[in-house]
Amino acid sequence: MAVRMQRDERIDDIVRVTTELIGKKGYYGTSIQEIADNVGLSQAGVLKHVKTKKNLLELVLAQYDGDDSDNQANGYLKKKRELSEGELEKSPALLPEWYREIARYNAQNPFFTRAYLVLRAEALDESHPAHDYFEQRGRRLRAFVSAVPWKLPPEYATPESKAVLSMAVGSAMEGLESRWLGEEGIDFLEYWGKYEDILFPLPHWEGYR
Numbered sequence: 001m002a003v004r005m006q007r008d009e010r011i012d013d014i015v016r017v018t019t020e021l022i023g024k025k026g027y028y029g030t031s032i033q034e035i036a037d038n039v040g041l042s043q044a045g046v047l048k049h050v051k052t053k054k055n056l057l058e059l060v061l062a063q064y065d066g067d068d069s070d071n072q073a074n075g076y077l078k079k080k081r082e083l084s085e086g087e088l089e090k091s092p093a094l095l096p097e098w099y100r101e102i103a104r105y106n107a108q109n110p111f112f113t114r115a116y117l118v119l120r121a122e123a124l125d126e127s128h129p130a131h132d133y134f135e136q137r138g139r140r141l142r143a144f145v146s147a148v149p150w151k152l153p154p155e156y157a158t159p160e161s162k163a164v165l166s167m168a169v170g171s172a173m174e175g176l177e178s179r180w181l182g183e184e185g186i187d188f189l190e191y192w193g194k195y196e197d198i199l200f201p202l203p204h205w206e207g208y209r
Helices: 003-029 032-039 043-050 053-062 072-081 085-090 096-108 110-122 131-147 158-183 188-199
Strands: none
Touching: 003 043, 003 053, 003 110, 032 043, 043 110, 053 085, 053 110, 072 096, 085 131, 096 110, 096 188, 110 158, 131 158, 158 188
16 A cells, blocks of 8 residues: 555656646657656656656646546535535535636646646647647536536526637636736736626626626
């Protein structure tokens, strides 16, 4: 058991370092040797844990879909899914509130956010090993969001309208993240609050955000 825990911690360390390096240099610009140097292993030692660079990329990408208890955005939905209908009436699932939690998490983890944006841009190339992941992730996320029992204004009653709303909000967030990470003087959370007033304007969204 102790050996397994030590191995899991080593893999976590490799994934963390790889995520930071990809955020700086991209997937192709990050070498196994550089990863090894940063985690205190040889190349063979890194590959012993992750097998191949492509497998390591899959571990990095898995972070963006996992049910991580340290991620308050995942925790938000997990708590809402555990509520009864009556409890949801008192404490509804609010889509703007969920995106606010995502914004807080991403602001606290800039290398995590940066690596995602870098990989997403690189993966526009159909030959990139993450291309299929990003192509499918959008569909999965829209289907997931459409199935959540959100409390929303009446014009978002259909799964399609919820999916388009989520796509618009997510696109706005990724755009702001790019500016935050690429320009000086942008406070991500401060500006996301301003974005909310545009995306979810009051009084129309009163009680829904």
